Amino acid sequence: MRTKSAKSFQRSLFALAFLNFAQAFGQPPKISEDRELKEFDLTGWNCLDKLEGSARTPDGVERNRLKNRSWINPAGASVKAMDTASFLTEVASFDAETRRKRRKELSPGQKAELDGREQQLVSLTGYLVLAYAGPPESTNCGNIDIHDWHLEVLAKPSDHPPEIGDPTPIICEITPRTQNAIYRDHIRMQELAAFIRAPDLSYESTGHPARKIRLTGYLLWDDDHNGSADVGTTIERIAANKYHQPWRSTAWEIHPVMKIEVLDDVPAAAAPANSPTSSPSPKSPPTPAAISPSASVQQFATIMKDVKIKIPYGEAVIPRGTKLPVLKRDASTVTVQYIGHSQIIPIASTDLK
Numbered sequence: 001m002r003t004k005s006a007k008s009f010q011r012s013l014f015a016l017a018f019l020n021f022a023q024a025f026g027q028p029p030k031i032s033e034d035r036e037l038k039e040f041d042l043t044g045w046n047c048l049d050k051l052e053g054s055a056r057t058p059d060g061v062e063r064n065r066l067k068n069r070s071w072i073n074p075a076g077a078s079v080k081a082m083d084t085a086s087f088l089t090e091v092a093s094f095d096a097e098t099r100r101k102r103r104k105e106l107s108p109g110q111k112a113e114l115d116g117r118e119q120q121l122v123s124l125t126g127y128l129v130l131a132y133a134g135p136p137e138s139t140n141c142g143n144i145d146i147h148d149w150h151l152e153v154l155a156k157p158s159d160h161p162p163e164i165g166d167p168t169p170i171i172c173e174i175t176p177r178t179q180n181a182i183y184r185d186h187i188r189m190q191e192l193a194a195f196i197r198a199p200d201l202s203y204e205s206t207g208h209p210a211r212k213i214r215l216t217g218y219l220l221w222d223d224d225h226n227g228s229a230d231v232g233t234t235i236e237r238i239a240a241n242k243y244h245q246p247w248r249s250t251a252w253e254i255h256p257v258m259k260i261e262v263l264d265d266v267p268a269a270a271a272p273a274n275s276p277t278s279s280p281s282p283k284s285p286p287t288p289a290a291i292s293p294s295a296s297v298q299q300f301a302t303i304m305k306d307v308k309i310k311i312p313y314g315e316a317v318i319p320r321g322t323k324l325p326v327l328k329r330d331a332s333t334v335t336v337q338y339i340g341h342s343q344i345i346p347i348a349s350t351d352l353k
Contacts, residue, residue, distance in 0.1 A: 031199040032133040037183045047141035054138045059103040071178040080122045084155040091252040120219045126153035127210040131189040132197035149174040157210035161203035172254040187260045201242035212264040217257040226251040299326040301350040
C-alpha cells in the first residue's frame, strides 16, 4: 500500500508535468490588458517592500533586486551612451564566455565583471518597434496588473511586427517602480512604438512608424533568458504559444529604464502618408461654430481625467496627463489627434476652457 507521502509526491510530479506541457504547447500566461503606460498606485501592493519579489533561489533573488532598483534622475550622472551596434559590441566578450550559463555557474572572475557592469548607467539609441505589457513574473510577485513593460529596440524601424528572418532586438524594461516617473514625463507607448502586442499575443499597429528614442537606465544581465530559444541574431521560428524565437539579441538589457527621450521630430500623432486620416476630405469642412487652432501656433490639450475612446481594434483609454494636438473645438467637444486618428472628446475632460 502506498504511503500518503508517496501519493503526494506522485501528484506533484503530475502537476509539474502538466505545467511543462501547457507551457510547451501553446498556453501563454494571462497578461494585462494594458496597452498604454499609466500611473500606478502602489500603496497596498504586496510586493512593494519585497525587492526580491517572489524569487526562491539565490540567483533569482539577486536578479530581482537589481530589476527592482528604485527610480533615480540620471541627469548629471555618468552615463555611457551607445547605439544598438555599440551596445552589442560592449557585451560581446562577456556573452561569448557565458553562453547558456546562469549566474550561479559563473567563475569568480566572471562574477566580479558582472557585478561591476550591473552598476553602470547606460543609454541606448534606437527605434521602438514593439512594446507590450510583460507577463506575471516573480519580480513583481506574479501580479498581472502591476507589471513591467517590455520594449523591443532595433537599429532600424520596421513596417511589420516581428516575423521569421527579422533581426532580434535589444530588450529594455520599464518597471512598476520607474513607470510613474516616465509617465509623468509625458512618455506614451502608443506614440512611440510602431506596434503594441495585445494580451492574446496578436500585434496592433499604432498607425505610425517606430520612433527614434534614447533610453537610459541600468545594465542588467537577465541570465534567466540566456538559452538558445531566447538569444540569437535572427528570428527563426514562431512557437506554438505565438512567441517568436529567438526573441532577443543578447541576455543583456536596460532594466530598469529610468528615462526615455524622443529624438526624431515626427509629430507623435502624425499618420502615415498613405493613411486615410492623413489629409482631411474636401467635402468635410469645419462647421461655422468650430474654432480651428492657428496654423502658426499649434494648440494642445492636456487630458485631465481618463477618457475612453473607440479605436480601429476596439476601445482604448487616453490616460490623464496626455498632451495632444488640437484640430478643432466647439462649446462642448474638442477634436484631437491620438495615435494617428482624430478623436472627439468632451472638452470638460481637458484643460481647455
